[in-house]
Amino acid sequence: MSDFFSSGWSVFIAVATVVSLLACLALLVFASRRTQMADDNSTGHVFDGDLVEMNNPMPMWWVVLFVATVIFALVYVYAFPALGSVSGSLGWTSRGELKADQAVAAKDMAQVYAAYSSVPADTLSQDPKAMAIGQRLFINNCATCHGSDARGSKGFPNLTDNDWLHGGSPEKIEETITLGRTGVMPPMAAAVGSATDVHDVANYVLSLSKSPHDSIAASAGKAKFAVCAACHGGDGKGNAAIGAPNLTDGVWLHGWGEAAITAIVNNGKTNVMPAQGGRLSPEQIHVLASYVWGLSQPRRTAAR
């Protein structure tokens, strides 16, 4: 194993460690004796006329402690990976310690989650303790995009409004968390027609949710909406099976108003929810999904 440019560094570290250890002992021995003036216990050094350097010996227990630390170091060097790439007699590695710690944590966690894994989401979302776990999972894993209060932001769906792109049942939410989602809106400018057509369609889309719009343009755009209806449905209510959003409910994931809609129609949008299945266990995802599902239910239980 060469951690640096060559394994020579490993040898260098090993030699430096051993030499330093032995040098400490050698220094102790060499410095332990010195010439002293016989009759007055001084070293014969006089400073500033009257400041005499006396021989004031270190206590023996101090020396014993010093030697003990060197012996401890030698034992440590033998048992642990202290000499460059030498692995030490105990075979200890930081990676192995992490694995062992993780195994212990996984065992402890399994006990906690065992009580929840077979409980359905609507029951679980009434359990304050489970919801506290769910909230912590959410804060640590989801809040980065969806916000601490789960109300999302532009491009990141609000999870509390009971408006679901891919279905809002607890099972669907679990699926979304485990496998992730990719929402694709292709650029439709060419299919819709001219810039005026896009303007008309955008106003028609706004009219679906009774948002402020130009009603003449909207009625002109109604026919052009046919190309959108393939995914969003004739009535614009969307299609959860392919993640096509409902355009009639006044929830605007990528911005509110005509300009935002025009931009999406012209340029399209690919929006990704990354898969969490590799990072969280199925039991954790079950609790987390119950928490997320519970956020949009009328009867909310405060997490404690």
Add this chain to the structure above:
Amino acid sequence: MAVTRRVVPIAVAATETVSLYASEEKIQPRTVHGWFASWRWTLVWLTQLVFYGLPWLQWNGRPALLFDLGARRFYIFAMVLHPQDVIYLAGLLIISAFGLFLFTAVAGRLWCGFACPQTVYTEIFMWVERRFEGDRQARIKLDLAPWSPRKLVRRGGKQVVWLAIGLWTGFTFVAYFTPARALVAEVLAFSLGPWETFWLLFYGLATYGNAGYLREQVCKYMCPYARFQSAMFDRDTLIVSYDPQRGEPRGSRARRVDPASIGKGDCIDCTLCVQVCPTGIDIREGLQYECIGCAACIDVCNGVMDKMEYPRGLIRFATQNAMSQRWSTRVMWQRIARPRVLVYGAILLAISSTFVWSLATRSPFKADVVRDRGALARMVEDGRVENVYRLQLMNATEQPQRLRVEVEGLPGATVHAWSDVDLAATESRWVPVAVQIPPQEASTLRPGAHPFAFRIRRVDAGADGHAAELHEKSTFIVPR
């Protein structure tokens, strides 16, 4: 100071090679009685009654003093401290430091000689030693004596009591972190946790080793305070001083002889001051770094002076200036109240009173505001601008509290969908809070950060009868 110095000959040919390490000679201090010794014993009793007694004191059905590291709550009588209150620990340490500066500037190593745990436990362990082995002479004789049943019993008895005191001290130390009554049960059932076992044994054996064996070695070689206190002395600091002008030339004499008539000073060279010294120095050689200011030599010398019918105070607390310039006690004390002491005193008083005032007017709950890490700002329904915060709400009492959060300092700003938070006793909880500004008001604000404050108040007046209120500053971001 006019101490006679030995003249050191510089050109000496005779040299020998010696070891720079040597076993320290064992010091066997003689028992001492007197005014200062009584003070030391008073402080031993006071400090140890507090140390050993506090963990057993109950308060509202819990230990009066409990540092619950697992739950991160510190209970001190009626107070509950959260880790966020660490400022009080800093305050306490600063007060202790200035206390040390003040006392040291006035009277040297008072702390070392009278209140330091090293001194206090050494005093207790030496008392046990005296009970089993007798006073200085008897102990020196016992050290030299060959092993016999008598020696074994005396030494063994001492060891048993020493270990018992040490372990009891370790137990008491751990009882500040685990309730004492629960700890007793754990000890009896051999079910101590690994850390409890470690600290009980570590603290217990450290007490045994430091007070039984290392004693003055701790002060001489380990303690940093010992060394930097010496740096805080000046010539107007009260130190344990031998009066050489009065004492020298020293020498023995008959009791009724006037020392002046035989050309001698008041010191009869009985060496009792050396025999009682816990660090084994001769105070007559002047101020030495080993001196812990315990004043044992003052006590014993005063006894000798009484017997000789000389005035007391051949060894006394005096400043170097007072000693060399023969000042009266009044002049000496006037010089002790020097600017340095007054400044230390003023700072100590200011910090202490601030500390007490701050504790007395402490809010019954605490709050921390953290902006949400996820989003800076967002547009929500009807073009409202919304920012999200996480509030950590902490109950600093042992009664439940209901808290309400409002916003001030921003036009039209409201807290979205707020429901009052019920905090259980001593609970600490993170609560997400969304603050909204209506579109009309938002359009009057320039894009960027706007300072405002959360007003957090207790909805129902607590046990103390008044509704508390906190203001926590934060910023609201209006997007472009």
